[in-house]
Amino acid sequence: MAMHLATRRWQDQLMVLIGVWLFVSPWIFAYPPSSPIAWNAALAGAIIGILAAFDLVKTHVWAVLFNIVVGAWAVVSPWLVGTLDDPAMTWSLVIAGSATIVLGLWELRTDPELHRQWRSGAAG
Template sequence: MALHFTKRRWQDQVILLLGLWLFFSPWALDYVPGSAIALNANIAGTVIMLLAAFDLYKTYAWAVMLNLAVGVWVAVSPWVDALADRSAMMSNCVIVGVAVALLALWELRSDPELHRQVVGGT
């Protein structure tokens, strides 16, 4: 069973790398260990990586839509966690979250297989 590393899967590959960065960003950006934003980055990064890796293996619209939702969550989470005054942490979450959401949306709109799943209901 080979992974589908094709040109049309480049979004999943980038999303996987963004999830990896998000997971390790608390250490790279000196987040307070165990803080809400650090745990959020670790959990969301893990979910993003797992969904992107799964989508590279087998394409399901629900996995891409879930990554879209997680990306939106990551982008708004600094305000939910009341950390908007911490610029590095806030910027990281907003940039990674928006990038993941946009890439997932792009993939949903451009991948014929995903389009069939969403429109055709299969």
């Protein structure tokens, strides 16, 4: 059962890694910690990583949906926080956000526990 649970939740494992990447990316790309660009990437990464880690323990529809929303924010944020002049940070946000959206949608589509929650109308 534990192995089945771990393989079923591989999307969350990848989202934890994506969250960690986004969280540390401002330092890797040498942004000042107080800059809006650094805050944007670190906050998006923290939310994605924490919710995905939480989902590894007990999956909730609301957590997956919120991660999809944060992933969408990460995709559009380069145009809103001014990273377009930095291709590395722009692509980092777009790729990480897109991957989060795809993984979240994949999880919503394939996880039987999420299907039960969705049908019952209970988001948790």
